[in-house]
Amino acid sequence: MSKRYNVAIMGATGAVGQEFLNLIEERNFPFAELRLLASSRSAGKKISFMGKEYTVEETTEDSFKDIDIALFAGGGASKTFAPAAVKAGAVVIDNSSTFRMDPEVPLVVPEVNPEAIAEHKGIIANPNCSTIIMVMALKPLENLSKIKRVVVSTYQAVSGGGKEAMAELEQQVQDLVAGRPVKAEILPGASLERHYQIAFNLLPQIDVFKENLYTKEEMKMIDETRKIMSRPDMRITATTIRVPVYRSHAESVNVEFADEVTVEAARKAIAAFPGAELNDDPATQSYPQPLNTSGKNDVEVGRIRKDESVEHGLNLWVCGDQIRKGAALNALQIAEYMIDHDMLKK
The missing domain is CATH 3.40.50.720 (NAD(P)-binding Rossmann-like Domain)
Incomplete structure (x- = not known):
């Protein structure tokens, strides 16, 4: 047994x-x-x-x-x-x-x-959920060439703010459609002094602001990524955004490498990496979306393209269910x- x-x-x-x-x-x-x-x-x-x-x-x-x-x-x-x-x-x-x-x-x-x-x-x-989703895309690329710098912007679902945040989004949508006044009591954080409408809106604050003007969520992504990947020297900057989506976080990730990494090499590396799924076919408009990744174990990666503003850079679009893999x-x-x-x- x-x-x-x-x-x-x-x-x-x-x-x-x-x-x-x-x-x-x-x-x-x-x-x-x-x-x-x-x-x-x-x-x-x-x-x-x-x-x-x-x-x-x-x-x-x-x-x-x-x-x-x-x-x-x-x-x-x-x-x-x-x-x-x-x-x-x-x-x-x-x-x-x-x-x-x-x-x-x-x-x-x-x-x-x-x-x-x-x-x-x-x-x-x-x-942190956003960190997990990002490093699932970064690790197979780091295996190809040392990553010099990462610029990430997240688009995080309201479920990251709890059941109350999800309920608030739903109520706000219903009130707006019915022409009723909209109440905001939860986001960007229930304990914060001010609250804003999330329905049909974006909030560029997740957690509290720190002395360096980054939010706690942004600094989590920076510090945790360095620790997980054993790269204290990795240059990372983050902006985290709450969006009116129920479940599954999305991230726009720009990666600069020490050496050339082609789009095709990146696609192959991600497709072969356990827990990551390549969803990248512009010809058929195939790319990761929160709706498609909700309830899914794998993190999807797509929109892989060369960053033409630097010598060795790629842009990626990553989606993952932050309650599951995150x-x-x-x-x-x-x-x-x-x-x-x-x-x-x-």
């Missing part, structure tokens, strides 16, 4: 937590016991999964007894409960930003830097890698 593992999902009632459940079933993940955890507000809720009804438990420091793998869906609670889970003997795969830039914690995209998993001391960090799938792939390489206790 193959090994099976006791799994806890913290944040089980949220979008990423629910995606964990979908993927565990889809991928036939080898779990024995499944423990669903959430805040006190969600404790007591019933969730039906694979023919069994589970009761959501309030997360406490004692929630991780006998757990092998703790999948954290994200949020500030990671700072409190991740050390408790590790102390109880679990390996934590954390989707929050709490540990990403901690030099003692690996930041992992399994297709890009799986070797970093072995360095963990109980916690493995899942990168969050839950990436974390589950880390757990699968550890199982495949016998890195977990029975």
